[in-house]
Amino acid sequence: MEKYIQEDLDKKIILLTGPRQTGKTTLSKMLNPDYDYFNFDNPDDRLGLQEKSWDRSKKLVIFNELHKLKNWKSWLKGVYDTEGIPPSILVTGSAKLDTYRKVGDSLAGRFFQFRLHPLDLKEIHNFLNPGNLEAELDKLLFSGGFPEPFLNGTTRFYNRWKKSHLDIILKQDLIDLENVQQIIQIETLIQLLKHRVGSPISYASLSQDLQCSDKTVKRWLMILENMYIIFKVPPFHKNIARAIQKAPKFYFYDTGQVIGEQGIKLENTVACAIQKEIHFREDCFGETKKLFYLRNKDKKEIDFCTTSGDDPVLMVEVKWKDNSLSSNFEVFRKFFPQLKMVQVVKELKKEKTFPNGAEIRTAHNWLSTLTLP
Known part of the structure:
Protein backbone atom coordinates (compact mmCIF):
# COMPACT_ATOMS: atom_id res chain seq x y z
CA MET A 1 0.00 0.00 0.00
CA GLU A 2 2.92 2.34 0.69
CA LYS A 3 3.48 3.61 -2.84
CA TYR A 4 -0.25 4.21 -3.42
CA ILE A 5 -0.52 6.26 -0.22
CA GLN A 6 2.59 8.20 -1.23
CA GLU A 7 0.97 9.11 -4.55
CA ASP A 8 -2.10 10.52 -2.76
CA LEU A 9 -0.47 12.33 0.18
CA ASP A 10 -0.07 15.65 -1.64
CA LYS A 11 -3.63 15.55 -3.00
CA LYS A 12 -6.00 14.49 -0.20
CA ILE A 13 -6.29 13.82 3.50
CA ILE A 14 -5.38 10.14 4.01
CA LEU A 15 -7.49 8.07 6.42
CA LEU A 16 -5.60 4.91 7.40
CA THR A 17 -7.77 2.48 9.37
CA GLY A 18 -7.63 -1.12 10.49
CA PRO A 19 -7.52 -3.30 13.60
CA ARG A 20 -5.41 -2.25 16.57
CA GLN A 21 -1.73 -3.21 16.32
CA THR A 22 -1.64 -4.00 12.62
CA GLY A 23 1.13 -1.41 12.10
CA LYS A 24 -0.74 1.76 11.12
CA THR A 25 1.57 4.07 13.09
CA THR A 26 4.65 2.22 11.85
CA LEU A 27 3.52 2.53 8.23
CA SER A 28 2.62 6.20 8.72
CA LYS A 29 6.08 7.08 10.04
CA MET A 30 7.72 5.17 7.18
CA LEU A 31 6.08 7.42 4.59
CA ASN A 32 8.27 10.43 5.32
CA PRO A 33 10.94 10.86 8.03
CA ASP A 34 10.07 14.57 8.24
CA TYR A 35 6.83 14.25 10.24
CA ASP A 36 5.06 15.62 13.31
CA TYR A 37 2.98 13.12 15.31
CA PHE A 38 -0.03 13.56 17.61
CA ASN A 39 -1.78 10.76 19.48
CA PHE A 40 -5.19 11.73 20.85
CA ASP A 41 -4.75 9.23 23.71
CA ASN A 42 -1.80 11.33 24.97
CA PRO A 43 -2.90 14.33 27.15
CA ASP A 44 -0.05 16.58 25.91
CA ASP A 45 -0.90 15.77 22.30
CA ARG A 46 -4.58 16.52 22.95
CA LEU A 47 -3.60 20.01 24.07
CA GLY A 48 -1.49 20.44 20.93
CA LEU A 49 -4.47 19.44 18.80
CA GLN A 50 -6.69 21.98 20.56
CA GLU A 51 -4.08 24.67 19.93
CA LYS A 52 -3.44 23.38 16.39
CA SER A 53 0.24 23.81 17.21
CA TRP A 54 1.87 21.17 15.03
CA ASP A 55 5.10 22.04 13.24
CA ARG A 56 4.05 23.38 9.85
CA SER A 57 7.60 23.17 8.53
CA LYS A 58 7.26 19.37 8.51
CA LYS A 59 6.20 17.62 5.32
CA LEU A 60 3.76 15.26 7.05
CA VAL A 61 1.54 15.56 10.12
CA ILE A 62 0.06 12.37 11.60
CA PHE A 63 -3.07 12.41 13.77
CA ASN A 64 -3.55 9.10 15.59
CA GLU A 65 -6.97 8.11 17.04
CA LEU A 66 -8.37 11.51 16.00
CA HIS A 67 -11.88 10.03 15.73
CA LYS A 68 -12.07 10.20 19.54
CA LEU A 69 -12.16 14.00 19.26
CA LYS A 70 -15.71 15.36 19.37
CA ASN A 71 -16.81 16.59 15.93
CA TRP A 72 -13.45 15.47 14.54
CA LYS A 73 -14.57 15.54 10.91
CA SER A 74 -15.71 19.13 11.17
CA TRP A 75 -12.43 20.02 12.92
CA LEU A 76 -10.36 18.28 10.22
CA LYS A 77 -12.38 19.84 7.40
CA GLY A 78 -11.67 23.26 8.90
CA VAL A 79 -7.93 22.58 8.99
CA TYR A 80 -7.92 21.29 5.40
CA ASP A 81 -10.09 24.07 3.98
CA THR A 82 -8.14 26.80 5.81
CA GLU A 83 -4.57 25.57 5.39
CA GLY A 84 -4.67 22.98 2.61
CA ILE A 85 -1.67 20.78 1.88
CA PRO A 86 1.32 20.84 2.67
CA PRO A 87 1.95 19.58 5.21
CA SER A 88 0.34 16.34 4.12
CA ILE A 89 -2.29 15.12 6.59
CA LEU A 90 -2.62 11.46 7.59
CA VAL A 91 -5.22 10.30 10.11
CA THR A 92 -5.00 6.81 11.61
CA GLY A 93 -7.60 4.98 13.65
CA SER A 94 -8.48 1.53 14.95
CA ALA A 95 -12.16 2.01 14.11
CA LYS A 96 -14.01 2.55 10.85
CA LEU A 97 -13.56 6.29 10.51
CA ASP A 98 -16.36 6.67 7.99
CA THR A 99 -18.75 5.30 10.65
CA TYR A 100 -17.91 7.72 13.42
CA ARG A 101 -19.48 10.83 11.99
CA LYS A 102 -20.00 12.35 15.44
CA VAL A 103 -22.31 15.13 14.16
CA GLY A 104 -20.40 17.47 11.99
CA ASP A 105 -19.58 18.37 8.47
CA SER A 106 -18.70 15.75 5.92
CA LEU A 107 -15.20 15.23 4.57
CA ALA A 108 -16.65 14.20 1.20
CA GLY A 109 -14.23 14.85 -1.63
CA ARG A 110 -11.38 15.69 0.73
CA PHE A 111 -9.98 12.25 1.64
CA PHE A 112 -8.92 8.85 0.39
CA GLN A 113 -9.25 5.85 2.72
CA PHE A 114 -6.87 2.91 3.06
CA ARG A 115 -7.47 -0.16 5.24
CA LEU A 116 -4.50 -1.95 6.78
CA HIS A 117 -5.01 -5.64 7.59
CA PRO A 118 -2.89 -8.12 9.57
CA LEU A 119 -0.28 -10.12 7.67
CA ASP A 120 -1.46 -12.79 5.25
Whole structure:
Protein backbone atom coordinates (compact mmCIF):
# COMPACT_ATOMS: atom_id res chain seq x y z
CA MET A 1 0.00 0.00 0.00
CA GLU A 2 2.92 2.34 0.69
CA LYS A 3 3.48 3.61 -2.84
CA TYR A 4 -0.25 4.21 -3.42
CA ILE A 5 -0.52 6.26 -0.22
CA GLN A 6 2.59 8.20 -1.23
CA GLU A 7 0.97 9.11 -4.55
CA ASP A 8 -2.10 10.52 -2.76
CA LEU A 9 -0.47 12.33 0.18
CA ASP A 10 -0.07 15.65 -1.64
CA LYS A 11 -3.63 15.55 -3.00
CA LYS A 12 -6.00 14.49 -0.20
CA ILE A 13 -6.29 13.82 3.50
CA ILE A 14 -5.38 10.14 4.01
CA LEU A 15 -7.49 8.07 6.42
CA LEU A 16 -5.60 4.91 7.40
CA THR A 17 -7.77 2.48 9.37
CA GLY A 18 -7.63 -1.12 10.49
CA PRO A 19 -7.52 -3.30 13.60
CA ARG A 20 -5.41 -2.25 16.57
CA GLN A 21 -1.73 -3.21 16.32
CA THR A 22 -1.64 -4.00 12.62
CA GLY A 23 1.13 -1.41 12.10
CA LYS A 24 -0.74 1.76 11.12
CA THR A 25 1.57 4.07 13.09
CA THR A 26 4.65 2.22 11.85
CA LEU A 27 3.52 2.53 8.23
CA SER A 28 2.62 6.20 8.72
CA LYS A 29 6.08 7.08 10.04
CA MET A 30 7.72 5.17 7.18
CA LEU A 31 6.08 7.42 4.59
CA ASN A 32 8.27 10.43 5.32
CA PRO A 33 10.94 10.86 8.03
CA ASP A 34 10.07 14.57 8.24
CA TYR A 35 6.83 14.25 10.24
CA ASP A 36 5.06 15.62 13.31
CA TYR A 37 2.98 13.12 15.31
CA PHE A 38 -0.03 13.56 17.61
CA ASN A 39 -1.78 10.76 19.48
CA PHE A 40 -5.19 11.73 20.85
CA ASP A 41 -4.75 9.23 23.71
CA ASN A 42 -1.80 11.33 24.97
CA PRO A 43 -2.90 14.33 27.15
CA ASP A 44 -0.05 16.58 25.91
CA ASP A 45 -0.90 15.77 22.30
CA ARG A 46 -4.58 16.52 22.95
CA LEU A 47 -3.60 20.01 24.07
CA GLY A 48 -1.49 20.44 20.93
CA LEU A 49 -4.47 19.44 18.80
CA GLN A 50 -6.69 21.98 20.56
CA GLU A 51 -4.08 24.67 19.93
CA LYS A 52 -3.44 23.38 16.39
CA SER A 53 0.24 23.81 17.21
CA TRP A 54 1.87 21.17 15.03
CA ASP A 55 5.10 22.04 13.24
CA ARG A 56 4.05 23.38 9.85
CA SER A 57 7.60 23.17 8.53
CA LYS A 58 7.26 19.37 8.51
CA LYS A 59 6.20 17.62 5.32
CA LEU A 60 3.76 15.26 7.05
CA VAL A 61 1.54 15.56 10.12
CA ILE A 62 0.06 12.37 11.60
CA PHE A 63 -3.07 12.41 13.77
CA ASN A 64 -3.55 9.10 15.59
CA GLU A 65 -6.97 8.11 17.04
CA LEU A 66 -8.37 11.51 16.00
CA HIS A 67 -11.88 10.03 15.73
CA LYS A 68 -12.07 10.20 19.54
CA LEU A 69 -12.16 14.00 19.26
CA LYS A 70 -15.71 15.36 19.37
CA ASN A 71 -16.81 16.59 15.93
CA TRP A 72 -13.45 15.47 14.54
CA LYS A 73 -14.57 15.54 10.91
CA SER A 74 -15.71 19.13 11.17
CA TRP A 75 -12.43 20.02 12.92
CA LEU A 76 -10.36 18.28 10.22
CA LYS A 77 -12.38 19.84 7.40
CA GLY A 78 -11.67 23.26 8.90
CA VAL A 79 -7.93 22.58 8.99
CA TYR A 80 -7.92 21.29 5.40
CA ASP A 81 -10.09 24.07 3.98
CA THR A 82 -8.14 26.80 5.81
CA GLU A 83 -4.57 25.57 5.39
CA GLY A 84 -4.67 22.98 2.61
CA ILE A 85 -1.67 20.78 1.88
CA PRO A 86 1.32 20.84 2.67
CA PRO A 87 1.95 19.58 5.21
CA SER A 88 0.34 16.34 4.12
CA ILE A 89 -2.29 15.12 6.59
CA LEU A 90 -2.62 11.46 7.59
CA VAL A 91 -5.22 10.30 10.11
CA THR A 92 -5.00 6.81 11.61
CA GLY A 93 -7.60 4.98 13.65
CA SER A 94 -8.48 1.53 14.95
CA ALA A 95 -12.16 2.01 14.11
CA LYS A 96 -14.01 2.55 10.85
CA LEU A 97 -13.56 6.29 10.51
CA ASP A 98 -16.36 6.67 7.99
CA THR A 99 -18.75 5.30 10.65
CA TYR A 100 -17.91 7.72 13.42
CA ARG A 101 -19.48 10.83 11.99
CA LYS A 102 -20.00 12.35 15.44
CA VAL A 103 -22.31 15.13 14.16
CA GLY A 104 -20.40 17.47 11.99
CA ASP A 105 -19.58 18.37 8.47
CA SER A 106 -18.70 15.75 5.92
CA LEU A 107 -15.20 15.23 4.57
CA ALA A 108 -16.65 14.20 1.20
CA GLY A 109 -14.23 14.85 -1.63
CA ARG A 110 -11.38 15.69 0.73
CA PHE A 111 -9.98 12.25 1.64
CA PHE A 112 -8.92 8.85 0.39
CA GLN A 113 -9.25 5.85 2.72
CA PHE A 114 -6.87 2.91 3.06
CA ARG A 115 -7.47 -0.16 5.24
CA LEU A 116 -4.50 -1.95 6.78
CA HIS A 117 -5.01 -5.64 7.59
CA PRO A 118 -2.89 -8.12 9.57
CA LEU A 119 -0.28 -10.12 7.67
CA ASP A 120 -1.46 -12.79 5.25
CA LEU A 121 0.51 -15.44 3.40
CA LYS A 122 0.81 -13.33 0.24
CA GLU A 123 2.42 -10.46 2.14
CA ILE A 124 4.65 -12.88 4.07
CA HIS A 125 5.70 -14.50 0.78
CA ASN A 126 6.40 -11.17 -0.98
CA PHE A 127 8.11 -9.26 1.83
CA LEU A 128 9.48 -11.67 4.44
CA ASN A 129 10.77 -14.30 1.97
CA PRO A 130 10.10 -17.38 4.12
CA GLY A 131 11.71 -20.66 3.15
CA ASN A 132 8.72 -22.80 4.08
CA LEU A 133 5.30 -21.38 3.21
CA GLU A 134 3.51 -24.36 4.70
CA ALA A 135 5.14 -23.69 8.08
CA GLU A 136 4.21 -20.00 7.83
CA LEU A 137 0.58 -20.98 7.17
CA ASP A 138 0.65 -23.16 10.30
CA LYS A 139 1.79 -20.09 12.27
CA LEU A 140 -1.05 -18.02 10.79
CA LEU A 141 -3.58 -20.69 11.75
CA PHE A 142 -2.38 -20.64 15.33
CA SER A 143 -1.52 -17.01 16.06
CA GLY A 144 -3.20 -15.03 13.29
CA GLY A 145 -1.39 -12.38 11.27
CA PHE A 146 -0.96 -9.49 13.71
CA PRO A 147 2.72 -8.57 13.28
CA GLU A 148 3.95 -8.65 16.89
CA PRO A 149 2.73 -12.13 17.91
CA PHE A 150 3.34 -13.56 14.42
CA LEU A 151 6.96 -12.42 14.33
CA ASN A 152 7.52 -13.49 17.95
CA GLY A 153 6.20 -16.92 17.06
CA THR A 154 5.75 -18.39 20.58
CA THR A 155 2.57 -19.79 22.13
CA ARG A 156 3.28 -18.12 25.47
CA PHE A 157 3.60 -14.65 23.92
CA TYR A 158 0.53 -14.99 21.70
CA ASN A 159 -1.78 -16.20 24.47
CA ARG A 160 -0.92 -13.18 26.61
CA TRP A 161 -1.01 -10.77 23.65
CA LYS A 162 -4.50 -11.78 22.45
CA LYS A 163 -5.98 -11.31 25.91
CA SER A 164 -4.56 -7.81 26.35
CA HIS A 165 -5.44 -6.92 22.74
CA LEU A 166 -9.15 -7.65 23.26
CA ASP A 167 -9.14 -6.07 26.72
CA ILE A 168 -7.89 -2.74 25.31
CA ILE A 169 -10.55 -2.73 22.60
CA LEU A 170 -13.41 -3.69 24.92
CA LYS A 171 -12.48 -1.74 28.03
CA GLN A 172 -10.98 1.35 26.45
CA ASP A 173 -12.01 1.91 22.83
CA LEU A 174 -15.55 0.57 23.22
CA ILE A 175 -16.34 2.88 26.12
CA ASP A 176 -14.60 5.87 24.50
CA LEU A 177 -16.37 5.54 21.16
CA GLU A 178 -19.69 3.87 21.81
CA ASN A 179 -20.41 4.60 25.46
CA VAL A 180 -21.38 0.94 25.82
CA GLN A 181 -21.79 -0.31 29.39
CA GLN A 182 -22.69 -3.95 28.71
CA ILE A 183 -19.06 -5.07 28.37
CA ILE A 184 -19.63 -8.49 29.97
CA GLN A 185 -22.44 -9.33 27.55
CA ILE A 186 -20.36 -8.22 24.57
CA GLU A 187 -17.46 -10.37 25.84
CA THR A 188 -19.92 -13.29 25.99
CA LEU A 189 -21.06 -12.50 22.43
CA ILE A 190 -17.45 -12.68 21.24
CA GLN A 191 -17.03 -16.06 22.97
CA LEU A 192 -20.17 -17.36 21.24
CA LEU A 193 -18.94 -16.13 17.86
CA LYS A 194 -15.56 -17.85 18.34
CA HIS A 195 -17.42 -21.19 18.34
CA ARG A 196 -19.64 -20.32 15.35
CA VAL A 197 -17.14 -19.18 12.72
CA GLY A 198 -18.13 -20.49 9.31
CA SER A 199 -21.78 -21.08 10.29
CA PRO A 200 -24.72 -18.84 9.39
CA ILE A 201 -25.54 -16.71 12.43
CA SER A 202 -29.06 -16.62 13.83
CA TYR A 203 -29.75 -13.31 15.55
CA ALA A 204 -32.69 -14.93 17.38
CA SER A 205 -30.45 -17.68 18.76
CA LEU A 206 -27.83 -15.19 19.94
CA SER A 207 -30.48 -12.99 21.54
CA GLN A 208 -31.77 -16.00 23.52
CA ASP A 209 -28.26 -16.89 24.67
CA LEU A 210 -27.56 -13.29 25.72
CA GLN A 211 -31.06 -12.59 27.03
CA CYS A 212 -31.53 -9.44 25.00
CA SER A 213 -33.40 -8.37 21.86
CA ASP A 214 -32.49 -9.15 18.23
CA LYS A 215 -32.05 -5.43 17.69
CA THR A 216 -29.48 -5.22 20.50
CA VAL A 217 -27.53 -8.19 19.12
CA LYS A 218 -27.41 -6.60 15.67
CA ARG A 219 -26.18 -3.32 17.18
CA TRP A 220 -23.44 -5.11 19.14
CA LEU A 221 -22.34 -7.05 16.07
CA MET A 222 -22.13 -3.80 14.09
CA ILE A 223 -20.01 -2.28 16.88
CA LEU A 224 -17.63 -5.27 16.75
CA GLU A 225 -17.39 -4.80 12.98
CA ASN A 226 -16.71 -1.09 13.38
CA MET A 227 -13.96 -1.87 15.90
CA TYR A 228 -12.31 -4.30 13.45
CA ILE A 229 -12.77 -7.39 15.63
CA ILE A 230 -14.97 -9.29 13.16
CA PHE A 231 -16.21 -8.88 9.61
CA LYS A 232 -19.44 -10.03 8.04
CA VAL A 233 -19.82 -12.28 4.99
CA PRO A 234 -23.45 -12.26 3.79
CA PRO A 235 -25.09 -14.81 1.46
CA PHE A 236 -25.13 -13.83 -2.20
CA HIS A 237 -28.52 -13.09 -3.68
CA LYS A 238 -29.49 -11.06 -6.74
CA ASN A 239 -32.44 -9.71 -4.78
CA ILE A 240 -30.88 -7.34 -2.22
CA ALA A 241 -33.91 -7.32 0.07
CA ARG A 242 -33.92 -11.13 0.33
CA ALA A 243 -30.16 -11.22 0.87
CA ILE A 244 -30.45 -8.83 3.83
CA GLN A 245 -32.97 -11.14 5.50
CA LYS A 246 -30.74 -14.22 5.25
CA ALA A 247 -28.25 -15.24 7.93
CA PRO A 248 -24.69 -13.90 7.48
CA LYS A 249 -21.44 -15.47 8.65
CA PHE A 250 -18.84 -13.70 10.77
CA TYR A 251 -15.08 -14.15 10.74
CA PHE A 252 -12.34 -12.78 13.03
CA TYR A 253 -9.49 -10.55 11.87
CA ASP A 254 -7.39 -12.56 14.35
CA THR A 255 -7.61 -16.20 13.26
CA GLY A 256 -6.05 -17.28 16.57
CA GLN A 257 -9.30 -16.29 18.33
CA VAL A 258 -11.27 -18.97 16.47
CA ILE A 259 -12.27 -22.02 18.53
CA GLY A 260 -12.91 -25.22 16.61
CA GLU A 261 -11.31 -27.75 14.31
CA GLN A 262 -8.38 -26.88 12.08
CA GLY A 263 -10.59 -26.71 9.00
CA ILE A 264 -12.55 -23.80 10.52
CA LYS A 265 -9.33 -21.94 11.32
CA LEU A 266 -8.24 -22.47 7.72
CA GLU A 267 -11.59 -21.14 6.47
CA ASN A 268 -11.15 -18.03 8.65
CA THR A 269 -7.61 -17.54 7.30
CA VAL A 270 -8.87 -17.76 3.70
CA ALA A 271 -11.70 -15.31 4.50
CA CYS A 272 -9.16 -12.84 5.92
CA ALA A 273 -6.92 -13.14 2.86
CA ILE A 274 -9.77 -12.59 0.39
CA GLN A 275 -11.20 -9.67 2.36
CA LYS A 276 -7.75 -8.09 2.55
CA GLU A 277 -7.26 -8.42 -1.21
CA ILE A 278 -10.72 -6.93 -1.85
CA HIS A 279 -10.01 -3.91 0.37
CA PHE A 280 -6.60 -3.43 -1.29
CA ARG A 281 -8.14 -3.40 -4.77
CA GLU A 282 -10.94 -1.07 -3.66
CA ASP A 283 -8.70 1.38 -1.78
CA CYS A 284 -5.79 1.54 -4.24
CA PHE A 285 -7.55 1.12 -7.60
CA GLY A 286 -11.18 2.05 -6.96
CA GLU A 287 -12.49 -1.37 -7.99
CA THR A 288 -15.85 -2.60 -6.70
CA LYS A 289 -15.55 -6.08 -5.21
CA LYS A 290 -17.42 -7.88 -2.44
CA LEU A 291 -17.22 -11.15 -0.51
CA PHE A 292 -20.22 -13.48 -0.05
CA TYR A 293 -20.98 -17.13 0.53
CA LEU A 294 -23.36 -19.30 -1.55
CA ARG A 295 -26.20 -21.38 -0.12
CA ASN A 296 -29.38 -22.71 -1.75
CA LYS A 297 -32.72 -23.97 -0.39
CA ASP A 298 -31.34 -27.52 -0.20
CA LYS A 299 -28.54 -26.22 2.06
CA LYS A 300 -25.90 -26.90 -0.58
CA GLU A 301 -23.12 -24.44 0.09
CA ILE A 302 -19.87 -22.95 -1.23
CA ASP A 303 -17.73 -21.20 1.37
CA PHE A 304 -16.92 -18.02 -0.57
CA CYS A 305 -18.01 -16.16 -3.67
CA THR A 306 -16.45 -12.89 -4.78
CA THR A 307 -18.10 -10.40 -7.09
CA SER A 308 -16.71 -7.75 -9.41
CA GLY A 309 -19.24 -5.00 -9.88
CA ASP A 310 -22.48 -6.92 -9.39
CA ASP A 311 -21.33 -10.12 -11.07
CA PRO A 312 -20.04 -13.26 -9.31
CA VAL A 313 -16.56 -14.10 -10.62
CA LEU A 314 -14.98 -16.60 -8.21
CA MET A 315 -16.14 -19.53 -6.06
CA VAL A 316 -13.80 -20.83 -3.33
CA GLU A 317 -14.37 -23.98 -1.28
CA VAL A 318 -12.04 -24.65 1.67
CA LYS A 319 -11.13 -28.16 2.83
CA TRP A 320 -8.57 -29.44 5.30
CA LYS A 321 -7.97 -32.75 3.53
CA ASP A 322 -9.96 -33.72 0.44
CA ASN A 323 -8.57 -34.88 -2.91
CA SER A 324 -12.00 -35.01 -4.59
CA LEU A 325 -13.71 -31.94 -6.04
CA SER A 326 -16.80 -30.72 -4.20
CA SER A 327 -20.01 -31.57 -6.07
CA ASN A 328 -21.47 -28.25 -4.92
CA PHE A 329 -19.49 -26.40 -7.57
CA GLU A 330 -21.70 -27.90 -10.29
CA VAL A 331 -24.86 -26.99 -8.33
CA PHE A 332 -24.02 -23.27 -8.53
CA ARG A 333 -22.19 -23.37 -11.85
CA LYS A 334 -25.58 -23.89 -13.56
CA PHE A 335 -26.48 -20.35 -12.56
CA PHE A 336 -23.04 -18.80 -13.03
CA PRO A 337 -21.29 -20.71 -15.84
CA GLN A 338 -18.43 -18.22 -16.18
CA LEU A 339 -17.26 -18.41 -12.56
CA LYS A 340 -13.71 -19.44 -11.74
CA MET A 341 -13.82 -22.40 -9.30
CA VAL A 342 -11.07 -23.16 -6.79
CA GLN A 343 -10.99 -25.74 -4.01
CA VAL A 344 -8.32 -24.81 -1.46
CA VAL A 345 -6.92 -27.75 0.53
CA LYS A 346 -4.39 -27.74 3.37
CA GLU A 347 -3.21 -31.33 3.12
CA LEU A 348 -3.09 -32.24 -0.56
CA LYS A 349 -0.80 -34.70 -2.32
CA LYS A 350 -1.28 -33.36 -5.82
CA GLU A 351 -2.85 -30.25 -7.36
CA LYS A 352 -5.47 -30.85 -10.07
CA THR A 353 -7.52 -29.13 -12.77
CA PHE A 354 -10.72 -30.42 -14.38
CA PRO A 355 -12.50 -30.16 -17.77
CA ASN A 356 -15.13 -27.79 -16.30
CA GLY A 357 -12.34 -25.37 -15.33
CA ALA A 358 -12.34 -26.17 -11.60
CA GLU A 359 -9.02 -26.36 -9.75
CA ILE A 360 -7.82 -28.03 -6.55
CA ARG A 361 -4.89 -26.10 -5.05
CA THR A 362 -2.77 -26.46 -1.93
CA ALA A 363 -3.68 -23.75 0.56
CA HIS A 364 -0.17 -22.36 1.03
CA ASN A 365 0.45 -22.06 -2.72
CA TRP A 366 -2.92 -20.47 -3.48
CA LEU A 367 -2.85 -18.03 -0.57
CA SER A 368 0.72 -16.92 -1.28
CA THR A 369 -0.19 -15.86 -4.83
CA LEU A 370 -3.82 -14.83 -4.29
CA THR A 371 -5.30 -12.67 -7.05
CA LEU A 372 -8.97 -11.93 -7.70
CA PRO A 373 -10.58 -11.94 -11.14
